[in-house]
Amino acid sequence: xxxxxxxxxxxxxxxxxxxxxxxxxxxxxxxxxxxxxxxxxxxxxxxxxxxxxxxxxxxxxxxxxxxxxxxxxxxxxxxxxxxxxxxxxxxxxxxxxxxxxxxxxxxxxxxxxxxxxxxxxxxxxxxxxxxxxxxxxxxxxxxxxxxxxxxxxxxxxxxxxxxxxxxxxxxxxxxxxxxxxx
Amino acid sequence: xxxxxxxxxxxxxxxxxxxxxxxxxxxxxxxxxxxxxxxxxxxxxxxxxxxxxxxxxxxxxxxxxxxxxxxxxxxxxxxxxxxxxxxxxxxxxxxxxxxxxxxxxxxxxxxxxxxxxxxxxxxxxxxxxxxxxxxxxxxxxxxxxxxxxxxxxxxxxxxxxxxxxxxxxxxxxxxxxxxxxxxxxxxxxxxxxxxxxxxxxxxxxxxxxxxxxxxxxxxxxxxxxxxxxxxxxxxxxxxxxxxxxxxxxxxxxxxxxxxxxxxxxxxxxxxx
Amino acid sequence: xxxxxxxxxxxxxxxxxxxxxxxxxxxxxxxxxxxxxxxxxxxxxxxxxxxxxxxxxxxxxxxxxxxxxxxxxxxxxxxxxxxxxxxxxxxxxxxxxxxxxxxxxxxxxxxxxxxxxxxxxxxxxxxxxxxxxxxxxxxxxxxxxxxxxxxxxxxxxxxxxxxxxxxxxxxxxxxxxxxxxxxxxxxxxxxxxxxxxxxxxxxxxxxxxxxxxxxxxxxxxxxxxxxxxxxxxxxxxxxxxxxxxxxxxxxxxxxxxxxxxxxxxxxxxxxxxxxxxxxxxxxxxxxxxxxxxxxxxxxxxxxxxxxxxxxxxxxxxxxxxxxxxxxxxxxxxxxxxxxxxxxxxxxxxxxxxxxxxxxxxxxxxxxxxxxxxxxxxxxxxxxxxxxxxxxxxxxxxxxxxxxxxxxxxxxxxxxxxxxxxxxxxxxxxxxxxxx
Numbered sequence: 001x002x003x004x005x006x007x008x009x010x011x012x013x014x015x016x017x018x019x020x021x022x023x024x025x026x027x028x029x030x031x032x033x034x035x036x037x038x039x040x041x042x043x044x045x046x047x048x049x050x051x052x053x054x055x056x057x058x059x060x061x062x063x064x065x066x067x068x069x070x071x072x073x074x075x076x077x078x079x080x081x082x083x084x085x086x087x088x089x090x091x092x093x094x095x096x097x098x099x100x101x102x103x104x105x106x107x108x109x110x111x112x113x114x115x116x117x118x119x120x121x122x123x124x125x126x127x128x129x130x131x132x133x134x135x136x137x138x139x140x141x142x143x144x145x146x147x148x149x150x151x152x153x154x155x156x157x158x159x160x161x162x163x164x165x166x167x168x169x170x171x172x173x174x175x176x177x178x179x180x181x182x
Numbered sequence: 183x184x185x186x187x188x189x190x191x192x193x194x195x196x197x198x199x200x201x202x203x204x205x206x207x208x209x210x211x212x213x214x215x216x217x218x219x220x221x222x223x224x225x226x227x228x229x230x231x232x233x234x235x236x237x238x239x240x241x242x243x244x245x246x247x248x249x250x251x252x253x254x255x256x257x258x259x260x261x262x263x264x265x266x267x268x269x270x271x272x273x274x275x276x277x278x279x280x281x282x283x284x285x286x287x288x289x290x291x292x293x294x295x296x297x298x299x300x301x302x303x304x305x306x307x308x309x310x311x312x313x314x315x316x317x318x319x320x321x322x323x324x325x326x327x328x329x330x331x332x333x334x335x336x337x338x339x340x341x342x343x344x345x346x347x348x349x350x351x352x353x354x355x356x357x358x359x360x361x362x363x364x365x366x367x368x369x370x371x372x373x374x375x376x377x378x379x380x381x382x383x384x385x386x387x388x389x390x391x392x393x394x395x396x397x398x399x400x401x402x403x404x405x406x407x408x409x410x411x412x413x414x415x416x417x418x419x420x421x422x423x424x425x426x427x428x429x430x431x432x433x434x435x436x437x438x439x440x441x442x443x444x445x446x447x448x449x450x451x452x453x454x
Numbered sequence: 455x456x457x458x459x460x461x462x463x464x465x466x467x468x469x470x471x472x473x474x475x476x477x478x479x480x481x482x483x484x485x486x487x488x489x490x491x492x493x494x495x496x497x498x499x500x501x502x503x504x505x506x507x508x509x510x511x512x513x514x515x516x517x518x519x520x521x522x523x524x525x526x527x528x529x530x531x532x533x534x535x536x537x538x539x540x541x542x543x544x545x546x547x548x549x550x551x552x553x554x555x556x557x558x559x560x561x562x563x564x565x566x567x568x569x570x571x572x573x574x575x576x577x578x579x580x581x582x583x584x585x586x587x588x589x590x591x592x593x594x595x596x597x598x599x600x601x602x603x604x605x606x607x608x609x610x611x612x613x614x615x616x617x618x619x620x621x622x623x624x625x626x627x628x629x630x631x632x633x634x635x636x637x638x639x640x641x642x643x644x645x646x647x648x649x650x651x652x653x654x655x656x657x658x659x660x661x662x663x664x665x666x667x668x669x670x671x672x673x674x675x676x677x678x679x680x681x682x683x684x685x686x687x688x689x690x691x692x693x694x695x696x697x698x699x700x701x702x703x704x705x706x707x708x709x710x711x712x713x714x715x716x717x718x719x720x721x722x723x724x725x726x727x728x729x730x731x732x733x734x735x736x737x738x739x740x741x742x743x744x745x746x747x748x749x750x751x752x753x754x755x756x757x758x759x760x761x762x763x764x765x766x767x768x769x770x771x772x773x774x775x776x777x778x779x780x781x782x783x784x785x786x787x788x789x790x791x792x793x794x795x796x797x798x799x800x801x802x803x804x805x806x807x808x809x810x811x812x813x814x815x816x817x818x819x820x821x822x823x824x825x826x827x828x829x830x831x832x833x834x835x836x837x838x839x840x841x842x843x844x845x846x847x848x849x850x851x852x853x854x855x856x857x858x859x860x861x862x863x864x865x866x867x868x869x870x871x872x873x874x875x876x877x878x879x880x881x882x883x884x885x886x887x888x889x
Contacts, residue, residue, distance in 0.1 A: 367481075
């Protein structure tokens with residue numbers, strides 16, 4: 001999933017409509033340009049959201065926001081040239097795992113990223129390792145690996161622009177993205 | 183005393199004779215041609231089928247040929263982009279003399295069969311493995327160190343008239359003077375794959391005014407192989423050019439006997 | 455006594471008969487060369503312009519190519535009167551000698567009755583007044599630039615003894631937009647920046663294009679459909695094809711010297727291994743195996759060995775292995791890390807990215823691991839690619855916090871120059887000499 005897809009999926013999740021069942025493999029990039037043209041219910045009418053009875057919870061099920069609310073964050077950070085998960089990262093991933101176990105229909109993609117320091121090839125491989133480390137942690141907490149895919153962007157999609165320690169630290173990350181919700 | 187002088191004079195004369203003889207002998211040895219006159223026509227491959235007459239559009243406009251979103255892993259059917267096959271370039275020999283241009287064009291058009299023949303003969307001359315084998319005999323790994331010229335100095339000292347005697351130190355100074363003038367003019371082909379371990383010796387003949395009396399003559403070369411002949415030739419040419427560029431040399435007139443004819447050993451091993 | 459002396463002299467004389475002086479140093483200045491405007495007789499109009507103007511432009515392209523190599527210093531063409539047709543075959547050397555030119559490139563441009571152009575290319579040694587080269591090219595008007603490049607290649611080759619590289623193309627990644635949402639497109643251009651064009655729209659992220667050494671095919675990595683993997687792109691026909699059907703990410707594709715095999719990295723469970731993909735049979739063979747990042751594979755010119763990078767020893771370093779994956783030996787040592795190696799087409803050197811002290815620099819090393827030399831010194835230089843003759847290295851430079859551009863440098867470490875591109879650029883790869 002590119003980051004472009006994220007807001008739309010979040011919207012879809014918030015409205016808890018079944019429209020979000022579109023499969024990622026068949027989403028042409030052009031579809032996102034077309035998205036605004038689709039008829040959408042006004043956002044200021046919460047009453048139009050169907051009751052979440054299927055899940056039996058008052059939380060908005062299967063949404064990125066719900067994941068963040070449950071786990072504290074969708075992103076974990078890494079030290080330089082490392083894919084080791086520190087205490088903070090394990091806590092966040094633990095929260096994500098619990099939430100994923102509770103929301104059994106949710107599938108996620110974990111995106112692995114690096115900072116700009118590194119050759120292109122190495123960064124792609126390192127991003128993959130980071131995503132995989134997060135995936136392995138979730139699996140160890142009982143999340144079925146079939147629900148988790150990984151995707152490395154290497155240093156191609158920094159979260160913030162900048163060539164300093166702060167920017168680099170914020171770019172060395174693995175982000176758990178909800179692909180399909182409840 | 184006088185007897186000794188007589189002996190020395192006689193020895194000197196003999197030496198002069200021997201020098202002449204040995205030089206003559208050296209010259210009689212058949213020499214390798216350093217720079218065969220080869221027209222490198224084999225460079226190009228003429229492919230008539232590659233001729234494209236459509237000019238390329240020199241445009242920066244995007245040709246959106248992204249693999250884009252695909253529903254399967256099958257290769258997408260996408261129209262060709264505007265990348266033209268590079269226009270073919272046909273080599274042609276050109277005439278020696280350029281008179282009216284129509285005549286040239288005419289000649290060029292008629293020439294192709296002759297070109298093929300030239301290619302073969304040039305190749306035959308070029309692939310001469312015997313030449314390479316001969317060249318290879320020389321030692322590429324000889325350590326670089328200043329030649330011991332004391333023997334030369336001593337022997338020649340005896341060959342020239344009294345009163346004009348020159349010692350090893352003066353010879354060393356002369357060498358230094360030659361080196362100091364040639365080196366700045368020499369542009370060795372640095373960075374070539376075979377520059378390490380390649381050397382060339384040229385024989386230089388100068389007039390009394392320091393100008394070249396004859397084109398520098400190829401003597402020998404190390405480090406040349408069957409695979410690097412173009413480079414070996416270019417190497418020798420840089421050496422030859424260095425001499426021609428620097429002439430006339432400024433050298434002590436009273437030592438003309440020493441620098442009238444000498445050899446230069448071009449050896450860039452100490453460079454990068 | 456007399457006899458003994460003579461005998462002595464006889465033995466000594468041949469060895470020390472003549473003064474021989476060793477010249478062990480020289481200058482490394484570029485060779486001054488004259489490239490006056492190519493004459494054309496009476497000017498003739500062609501689809502590529504008047505031959506009078508073409509004569510000027512051909513000389514200017516040859517001049518720019520030679521200057522760009524760093525090995526030649528073209529003397530301002532204004533220093534000489536433009537030669538007439540008769541002088542092409544018999545130049546007046548005096549003026550060129552006076553201008554300190556060591557070589558003279560001249561020639562002519564004529565329009566033929568059949569619509570083609572003939573471009574003559576002559577090279578002379580100014581001092582010996584020898585003709586070193588005489589070659590003509592018949593081209594369609596569209597091909598006049600290539601004829602100029604070919605002439606420059608011949609001149610370069612004749613004077614340096616190495617093959618030329620001017621009649622070639624470069625593929626690279628054109629970059630636009632903010633760095634957090636960078637748009638990357640494949641683009642191709644002539645070695646001198648002419649005939650620039652984009653190959654992809656930018657809808658998908660693309661990286662690391664490389665030319666096949668034998669055909670009009672590129673390999674590159676695309677994130678199309680969020681499936682990052684290696685693709686093939688025929689720039690003659692426009693056909694594209696994903697390589698293999700790996701479930702996971704594939705990247706760092708590079709062709710073998712014969713163009714039949716594609717080396718690349720494929721990830722599995724977070725680890726990257728090197729695979730050889732047979733383009734004809736579409737079969738792939740795994741060459742490395744282990745819990746390490748093995749990537750950036752590049753064949754030796756004889757196709758028998760592969761240099762690659764791996765962190766199997768704890769940090770990113772260079773290794774050389776046989777083409778079947780056996781016998782891997784580490785070749786890079788010393789301070790820092792080493793990545794993105796690429797074997798010179800000449801075979802004698804491997805260019806790579808040396809990472810030390812927070813800097814990324816282009817370096818070369820011999821295949822046996824000796825003779826490492828740093829060629830550049832900037833903040834982030836990476837991704838080297840050799841010119842087809844193994845003499846010049848292309849790479850991308852990213853300035854701190856900013857722009858990325860293409861640059862080239864001679865393997866001696868001299869002549870660091872910028873390759874102009876219409877937008878920011880990265881991941882350059884040099885194509886083979888055109889046929």
